[in-house]
Amino acid sequence: FCNYKTNNPNQSLLSFSINSSKTTQTPITQPPPLVVVGSANADIYVEIDRLPTEGETISAKNGQTLAGGKGANQATCGAKLSYPTYFVGQVGDDAHGKLITQALGNGGVRLEYLKSLGGGVPTGHAVVMLQSNGQNSIIIVGGANMSSWPDKLSDQDLDVVKNAGIVLLQREIPDSVNIQVAKAAKGAGVTVIMDAGGMDAPMPQELLKFVDIFSPNESELRRLTGMPTDNFEQISQAAAKCHKMGVKQVLVKLGAKGSALFIEGEEPITQPIIPAAQVVDTTGAGDTFTASFAVALVEGNSKRECLNFAAAAASLCVQVKGAIPSMPDRKSILNLLQSV
16 A cells, blocks of 8 residues: 555646745655645534433533544545645634644644634534444534635645645535535546535535545435435445436445445445454544545555555544544554454
């Protein structure tokens, strides 16, 4: 998993630096980057034995605030795998924004395209109710993730997208932003992976037509297709509906049942889970899976190898509390794969 191949043979390998007025691009010998456009949240964790019932007040065993958000999680995962990774997103000029910026930087993410918004716009945040069995329930407040995006993204922001190896998107930022990014990437021959997680709303057809790999979990697949996903046959039929909606590849995260990649006209590729020694926190496991798959793919590995690599990354992620703190490095993943 160290091949550093590009899926776009016509694509130059570029380095990006930014100052107050313009972006410069200098050819260098490094792989085309993973570019994540998406959300950054301050995750406010409360540890509880169980969820409260309606009208009930319960006490939390512990509480803390950690950096997270689907976009920030995926970007940190890419950087922790020692792959050049840029994050395009927005935070507020507040304590939560500083927390996220520091966490991303410490994780090795390139931050030239992370904007800090003034005007009292708060950083996005999420309340993560973490139960003792490692399962979680999450409430998201969009904040800067959903506010003050320009109607038209600048050429500066889109340059990094057009020169990416793979672009990763999610649905915790406006669909209008995702559409612009996906269109620019697709026009440049860059693979677009769309994580379905985020807003509970229909997926715009205009967005789907620019997506190469669509990646929902079971519940997202059910909600977006209106079809049951209780067994593999039903999941296959729902994936086939996604194909009819214009997406040729559907990467479904199946939780404890593993994952499956449905490529139109081919047999599904299935991947069982790699069991974790202990499940501490499932927050960010899906983001780890998607980003690890993307890195393995942009490095030129087969789809089956990508699924295996992503499964190992997700297995390591759930053994540590907090999404960004739990992101595994490449050596740990390869060691796990050698042991199973």
